[in-house]
Amino acid sequence: MSLLRLAILSLWNRRLTALLTMLGIALSVTLFLSVEKLRTGARASFANTISGTDLIIGARSGDVQLLLYSVFRIGNATNNITWQSYQDLAAQREVDWIVPISLGDSHRGFRVVGTTTDFFEQYRYRRNTGLKFAEGQPFGDLFDTVIGADVADSLGYRPGDSIVISHGMGRGTGAEHDDKPFQVTGILAKTGTPVDRAVYVTLEAIEAIHVDWQGGARIEGLSIPAERVRNMTLTPKTVTAALVGLKSRIAIFRFQRFVNDYEEEPLTAILPGVALSNLWSLVGVAERALGAVSLMVVMTAILGLVTTLLATLEERRREMAILRANGSSPGTIAMLLTAESGLITLMGTLLGLGFLYVLLFVFQPLLDNRFGLYLEIDAPSMRDWTILGAIVVAGIFAGLIPAWRAYRSSLADGMSIRS
Amino acid sequence: MTPAIAIRDAAFTWGSGFAIEIGAFEMAKGERVLLLGPSGGGKSTFLNLVAGIVPPSRGHIGILGTDIAELRGARADGYRADSFGIIFQQFNLLPWLSARDNVLIPLRFSKHRRKRASPVRKSAERLLGSLGIDPALFRQPAGNLSVGQQQRVAAARALIGNPGIILADEPTSALDRANATVFLDLLFEEIDGAGSALLMVSHDEALAGAFDRVVRLEDILRVDRRAAA
Numbered sequence: 211m212s213l214l215r216l217a218i219l220s221l222w223n224r225r226l227t228a229l230l231t232m233l234g235i236a237l238s239v240t241l242f243l244s245v246e247k248l249r250t251g252a253r254a255s256f257a258n259t260i261s262g263t264d265l266i267i268g269a270r271s272g273d274v275q276l277l278l279y280s281v282f283r284i285g286n287a288t289n290n291i292t293w294q295s296y297q298d299l300a301a302q303r304e305v306d307w308i309v310p311i312s313l314g315d316s317h318r319g320f321r322v323v324g325t326t327t328d329f330f331e332q333y334r335y336r337r338n339t340g341l342k343f344a345e346g347q348p349f350g351d352l353f354d355t356v357i358g359a360d361v362a363d364s365l366g367y368r369p370g371d372s373i374v375i376s377h378g379m380g381r382g383t384g385a386e387h388d389d390k391p392f393q394v395t396g397i398l399a400k401t402g403t404p405v406d407r408a409v410y411v412t413l414e415a416i417e418a419i420h421v422d423w424q425g426g427a428r429i430e431g432l433s434i435p436a437e438r439v440r441n442m443t444l445t446p447k448t449v450t451a452a453l454v455g456l457k458s459r460i461a462i463f464r465f466q467r468f469v470n471d472y473e474e475e476p477l478t479a480i481l482p483g484v485a486l487s488n489l490w491s492l493v494g495v496a497e498r499a500l501g502a503v504s505l506m507v508v509m510t511a512i513l514g515l516v517t518t519l520l521a522t523l524e525e526r527r528r529e530m531a532i533l534r535a536n537g538s539s540p541g542t543i544a545m546l547l548t549a550e551s552g553l554i555t556l557m558g559t560l561l562g563l564g565f566l567y568v569l570l571f572v573f574q575p576l577l578d579n580r581f582g583l584y585l586e587i588d589a590p591s592m593r594d595w596t597i598l599g600a601i602v603v604a605g606i607f608a609g610l611i612p613a614w615r616a617y618r619s620s621l622a623d624g625m626s627i628r629s
Numbered sequence: 630m631t632p633a634i635a636i637r638d639a640a641f642t643w644g645s646g647f648a649i650e651i652g653a654f655e656m657a658k659g660e661r662v663l664l665l666g667p668s669g670g671g672k673s674t675f676l677n678l679v680a681g682i683v684p685p686s687r688g689h690i691g692i693l694g695t696d697i698a699e700l701r702g703a704r705a706d707g708y709r710a711d712s713f714g715i716i717f718q719q720f721n722l723l724p725w726l727s728a729r730d731n732v733l734i735p736l737r738f739s740k741h742r743r744k745r746a747s748p749v750r751k752s753a754e755r756l757l758g759s760l761g762i763d764p765a766l767f768r769q770p771a772g773n774l775s776v777g778q779q780q781r782v783a784a785a786r787a788l789i790g791n792p793g794i795i796l797a798d799e800p801t802s803a804l805d806r807a808n809a810t811v812f813l814d815l816l817f818e819e820i821d822g823a824g825s826a827l828l829m830v831s832h833d834e835a836l837a838g839a840f841d842r843v844v845r846l847e848d849i850l851r852v853d854r855r856a857a858a
Binding site for chain 2: 529532537
């Protein structure tokens, strides 16, 4: 009879406590791995907000700020880019494509983005995934609009619906562009990025709804009907930012310098990836705290294991005396206990890993749809394995505490049976 | 001929509270000795010393020609596994292990006895059978057996692989008179077959007739509790 078999049979004899202890470890391991998964998933989702864009250009400002308003639509631009500068930049030979973004208005809390149909072709997220239309098509007419998935979802819009854009971010302040309603022509498929939470119109439409406005209010006594606006020249005077793709990635830094040193007006060009990781380092504190908390949960579970083993030690003195009388050394008894805690931790850890995949399979679609958090179901990473290995090693080390106690008490008890 | 047990002038001190001294004790191979003594008379310390579980603070404890006072740690444990079969008063068995697996436990720790008992399962079953255990019970968890059956399984475990000495610590005290008699008869029969020596500790003088020799614990042992208070 091998020592391992003896350990397993002894454990089987105490299967309820052993199972509960194992379950405790399994659940904590699942929690830990889930948090890890969410952490890396959130980071990846975040980093995947925009891809395929080489540079984002805006008025001179900090790179995080430019990223925030151009991609995340948080906050406002301090200044705009003049249409001339935009045209000039677009004409540079390094530029493969350029998509303008014009911000300022809103619709029921969602930002309105003035852009061109190029946006739907050039915007990329999650490793070069392009935007798709869930319903309808890009705008064709001046007063057409395309809405993000979250907008459609929360406001219940369908293609063909008519919407009114508000001036600025104010909701219900009376500053409505209600004389020029828009018609929804398309709804974008869910991306899990800020793209879902915006209303897209043409640059010309932004111009059109403001022809009779000045300084944030209607010009008194001037009202130009929508039909007349169609015949006007609607060249924008400014845009807020521009997404740029270059013909060659080698040119990125040269072109960035060119933009930053642009003589006509002060501009800033940022690399989205760099700005994203700068931004993440700001919000990443929460992520690290989460990791620390889940690690503590694992430690608690291992502490629970030690407690259980120590508690059962008293009732197992008989077992140890029998083994001692039959020639087992105290060291063997200590080894039995260490093997036991190692076994519980190992099985708990594997069970926890199993739970994680069950959870992933069940909740992955939900997380993707509801929160735009896309979690990859893949084999545990090297980092995961290292942590799991460390947990098992910690379990074995934790077993040394009761093992030492058993060693001491079996030396003292000898063969006298305590029952 | 080397004696089975030969103790000369041994002492054991436990912390500062308790000490026993053994002047001299000897028993021959194959001899059956009944050691009479009340519980609390230093009996378990004596057995722990003889079995090499606790080392004496001085003196010689010769077991089958080897001074186990000289052996340390795991070697003493290995020597115990080779030389002794031990039967306690009760709670001899791991209740979650089958009767047969309980019998096989000492073979895990003694290569000699494993060799002698080979093939081990057959030997275990033969012993259990001759000690009157129904073959249907061999694979039952030992905890399901009656106390009398458990003591007989314990005897089979002590006997497997023919160790030189069987130590029995009041093995019948948990049994009623009829069961005790059956148990002792079977035990003696098997011990005779194996040629082992038997040292049995008991407070029951009525057993004396079945033994070669009766020794009173107080004649060989001096307990000193001086510092215990």
